[in-house]
Amino acid sequence: AQSVAQPEDQVNVAEGNPLTVKCTYSVSGNPYLFWYVQYPNRGLQFLLKYITGDNLVKGSYGFEAEFNKSQTSFHLKKPSALVSDSALYFCAVTDTGTASKLTFGTGTRLQVTL
Amino acid sequence: DTAVSQTPKYLVTQMGNDKSIKCEQNLGHDTMYWYKQDSKKFLKIMFSYNNKELIINETVPNRFSPKSPDKAHLNLHINSLELGDSAVYFCASSQGIGGQPQHFGDGTRLSIL
Numbered sequence: 001a002q003s004v005a006q007p008e009d010q011v012n013v014a015e016g017n018p019l020t021v022k023c024t025y026s027v028s029g030n031p032y033l034f035w036y037v038q039y040p041n042r043g044l045q046f047l048l049k050y051i052t053g054d055n056l057v058k059g060s061y062g063f064e065a066e067f068n069k070s071q072t073s074f075h076l077k078k079p080s081a082l083v084s085d086s087a088l089y090f091c092a093v094t095d096t097g098t099a100s101k102l103t104f105g106t107g108t109r110l111q112v113t114l
Numbered sequence: 115d116t117a118v119s120q121t122p123k124y125l126v127t128q129m130g131n132d133k134s135i136k137c138e139q140n141l142g143h144d145t146m147y148w149y150k151q152d153s154k155k156f157l158k159i160m161f162s163y164n165n166k167e168l169i170i171n172e173t174v175p176n177r178f179s180p181k182s183p184d185k186a187h188l189n190l191h192i193n194s195l196e197l198g199d200s201a202v203y204f205c206a207s208s209q210g211i212g213g214q215p216q217h218f219g220d221g222t223r224l225s226i227l
Contacts, residue, residue, distance in 0.1 A: 032213035043118070043204055043218030044157075051213050088155060100145060100211035101170055104157040 002027040004093050006105035013081045013112055021076040021108045023091030033074040034092040034102065035065055044090060050074060061085070081112045117141050118219035120205050126225045127195060134191045135222045137205030145169075146188035147206040147216060148180060157204070163188055164211055192224075200226045 003026045013019045025031055032051055036044040048059025055067045065076045074091060091105040118139045127133055139146065147170075148160040162170035163182040177193040188205060202223050206216040 034215065036218075038155075041220070043206075043220045044216075046215040046217070049213070049215060090157065094213065100147075100162055100164070100208070101159060102216065103159075107155050107157075 002093055002095055002101075002103045004091050004103055004105035006089075006091055006108045008108050009106075010109045010111060013110070015083050015112055015114050016080050019076075019078050019081045019085070019110065019112070021089050021091075021110060023074045023076065023105060024072050025074060025091070025093040026072060027093055027095040029095035031074075032094045033065075033067060035059065035063070035074075035076050036090045036092060036104075038088040038090065038107075047076070047089075081110075083112050083114060086110055086112045118205055118207055118217050120203075120219040120222050122222060123220070124223050124225075126227065128227050129195055129197060131195050132191070132193045133195060133224070134189055135203055135205075135224075137188045137190075137219060139186055139205075139207040139217070141207055141209075141217060143207040143209045143217070144185050145208045145211055145214075146182065146185075147208075148188065148190050149204040149206065149218075151202045151204060151221070153201070161188075161190075162211075169211070195224075195226050197226050200224055 005024045034049045035047040050067045058064045088107045092102045145164045147162045151157045161180040166182045179191045182188045202221040204221045205219040208214040208216045
């Protein structure tokens with residue numbers, strides 16, 4: 001069975017500071033990893049994914065994530081947070097055997113303040 | 115142009131009624147999904163179709179029946195609605211099933227009175 005853990009319900013950061021949203025995963029095969037963002041009353045928007053290759057993945061809106069196989073982590077990062085980044089962030093995983101079946105984490109609310 | 119569109123956006127109805135939610139995507143994708151997001155924002159897959167063929171059917175009450183008339187459409191019919199069905203239902207689509215990003219609609223908020 002595959003699973004995702006997002007240990008923080010909420011992350012607070014001041015605008016201009018770096019941000020990190022944590023994610024750890026568990027799969028039986030090789031992981032496909034994703035980050036999505038959800039704004040109020042909207043659907044999820046794709047930010048970035050890791051399939052294979054370089055462990056540092058760059059995505060939309062200046063976000064990036066680092067795949068760490070030994071720690072089974074895929075933390076989302078951004079060097080300088082914006083107030084407009086405030087939203088709900090979801091990490092998701094699937095493995096190569098069930099490639100279409102995404103399992104989502106419980107979400108982390110990011111609050112960026114002035 | 116809306117890539118994945120769902121109708122209706124809001125659905126308020128009484129327990130025991132039957133209702134349908136429609137989804138259409140104009141991205142040319144061959145795979146579509148239904149997700150349920152509960153009040154705590156937990157998101158869980160319900161169904162997935164690839165080229166009109168059902169490929170994912172999670173543990174969902176058989177009161178829920180998906181139907182894909184073509185690759186661009188995936189509808190969800192719910193019989194005998196219960197209070198626990200209150201949630202936001204999201205439709206999504208992707209090209210293929212090999213770990214491609216999924217594109218989500220803005221959801222249908224279902225409220226059962």
